[in-house]
Amino acid sequence: MIRLYHDWVPTKVDHEERRHQIAEAVVRIAASRGLQAASMREVAAEAGVSLRLVQYYFHTKQELLAWVLAYLGQQLGRRMTRAVAAQPASPRTFLYAALTALLPTDEESRRIVLAYAAHFTLTLTDPDQEPGLSYANALRDLVAERFGQARVNGDPSTKAAIALALVSGLQLSVLAGQHTGEEAVALLTSHLDEAFRTPGAA
Template sequence: MCIINCVPKRVDHEERRRQIAEAVVRIAASRGLHAASMREVAAEAGVSLRLVQYYFHTKEELLKGVLAHLGRQITERVTRSVAAMGEPMTPRTFLYGALTALIPTDDQSRRIMLAYQAHYTLTLTEPELAAEGLTYANGLLDFVAGHIRQAQEAGEVAADEDPRQAAAITLALVTGLQSSVLAGQYDGRTATELLTSHLDRLMGGPGQQVI
């Protein structure tokens, strides 16, 4: 007869999904996503293959889940960076906080960005994954363009600047700087300084109004 500890342990399904997704991130950051077979992911996560297949029925479903997981981690990183900018919060300070947060400057952000770029590289040869990645990329473009437009309305960006074009150029720079840091060409501090220099030129320099 069961007398003590008879109640079955409650499983936190979201935590299980995060555990498995983080295992994929570690594999992607160290060996690339091609190495992330369901069996390898199970071994890395310390769970059974059957459990991985319970939460993610196919490799495609697993990779889409990991991309969503990375998106949440990047969002959390951006949120912390923006909050650290302090008050008053302006379109300029928001953009600085958000965009500089996308540069890998520590082990955690390096792992996140490596895994994110590994996912992007995989979409070049596996088109069925491309739509999901483009959704995130286009969402980020809309996000940055919207805040550049707000900065423009506040007089922080030149009136003749095309916000969407400026956002596209800025994000292309961010992507290039991410790769340069991951490859060892620049360190995180130097890459952040280069991005800051670009943002200063776009917005006329710290504290300046653009006419």
């Protein structure tokens, strides 16, 4: 007889944690050898599990990659939140902390941003690229709000878009080895200094 109401407690292993573990393996591979090297078998080996396990928790590769993308976004978000929480709530210090947190300054952030960049490039040509957009727009609005709270002249929304695009560019320049993380932070600071300087305007 078929159980129509099986209220199953996952028991045994924590699926979320396993997925987390496998996703971390994907990130490590993507950051070291590139996302194109992240085959199902490689991921399984890197995570120390069998191929079947990866298939079990993520039925298809697309599903795995989507989960990894969400995982990366969440990691970046946590990073930003933590950096912001340690700062006073002044709009200027908030923006400095929040945007700096997005730069690849240490090994962990470098891995995250690198994997994110690889994934981002893939989504540019796949016909289902929207998901990252809402996140980006929310971030833009958040930054714009703070720019508005500060009394900068000019459109806060414009300033926010510029600052975020600059952060993206700085991320890439660090990943490419053109700047160090510290240099990128310095450049971002320089830009924010100029953006916040209100020159004799009315």
